[in-house]
Amino acid sequence: MDTDGHRLRQLLITRQLDEQITARFPVGRRLKVLDVAVRDGHQALRLARAGHRVTGLESDQELADAVRRTLLEEPEGIRERTRVIHEDSRNTGAHFLPGSFDVVLCHTGPAPGDEPGPLLAGLGRVLAPGGLLSLVVPNTEAAAMRPGLAGDWAGALERLAPADRALRRDALAAGLAGMSTPLHRWYGVQVFTAPGTPLPGGEEGELLLAAEERAGRTDPYRAVAALLHLCAVRD
Template sequence: MVRQELVARQLDEQITARFPVGRRLRVLDVGLGQGTQALRLARGGHAVTGLESDPAMLAAVEETLAGEPEGIRERVRLVTGDGRETGRHFEPGSFDVVLCHGVLMYVDDPDAMLAGLARVLAPGGLLSLLVRNADALAMRPGLAGDWEGALDAFATTAYTNRLGLRVRADRRETLTATLTAIGVPLHTWYGVRVFTDTAADEAVPPPEPGALDRLLAAEDRAGRTDPYRSVAALLHLCGVRD
């Protein structure tokens, strides 16, 4: 919940800065998962295409969509496919905004996929990437007192996620160079989950009044402030198409 709320705030900030108020944007969500951001943007009036390879995820989004008003359902198109195959599904320059959140960690070589995302992005369009921060992999085991795990994390970009899968993280410096090379140079970046990365998945919001608002305010501030954002669990990078 913290991740989705922070990313939503940051994404809205970038969309507002780049596009006229009231413009209906063409949005592609690559690996939309449960569709949290896609549905939120559709409710905001935008035309959203979700690309997802997992049938279970697609079924979950379709079930959620079934409970939405007809006008919102009409603004969402779901496509079965892999993020590395955008060229098969979409024409160049088809979208004003492309989201790729929590996907690159499952791709061994992300450069080709990123180039494909850049291809379908219209000039002046926004590319939003959410990735695991390779420069902060030692933080989670270190804060948990796992000193062996922390020491091992300094020498790798691989890690085991909370699903038990062995995946990879990205370095901001490397992605910055890649985005420049594909014509979508980095415009701004944020940290996501600076203070709450070690919270259990099943944790509930603090019960005292206003506590969740204060938590989100602290996370939001840290995600925009050096040096805190550099050690966030996740990085939200926003590039703009030349």
């Protein structure tokens, strides 16, 4: 269900996420994973295939049904340890008991202009002590960079987010710390490329992926990435 335009982004986030899971949990441990706003099911299915028990939460009925149809094509063992729930993904804490999951993913929110506090509180509530929260948000503070560098001044002005609409990393980190889930590591996702950029084949694609991976872990480059990947750990 993954498209060519999302493949580069998914690869970068996957490698970052796997790095954090490997560092946090013993090899071979079967984790309880919640994927909030499961969308196309890429991460949920990938983690279920790796042996973890995965719950996907999706507000959009059509998307939830599409992932369920994909699950029908999977082996029985994967189907048994994966479920997709059609519920409001903005109110995660209302659907599960506190501390239910070892890993919580939220790779599609909050959006610019949203109040992130309620979403973060719900995510933190269902995360077990020592659990990993993986949060991907648009880097609104750097959104004007690409049109500006391309000479698109109107586009740059349009994307210069007002302070009250910017998803600031320091504010998100403070919110996470306030709910006993401090930021452990953060990455930039797509420093040099825009979301939707396809990954070329062959050597060109390998070089692009290597450059994006290194820049996404290195200051000052990661601060101007299109997306920010925040990894926090529950106290």
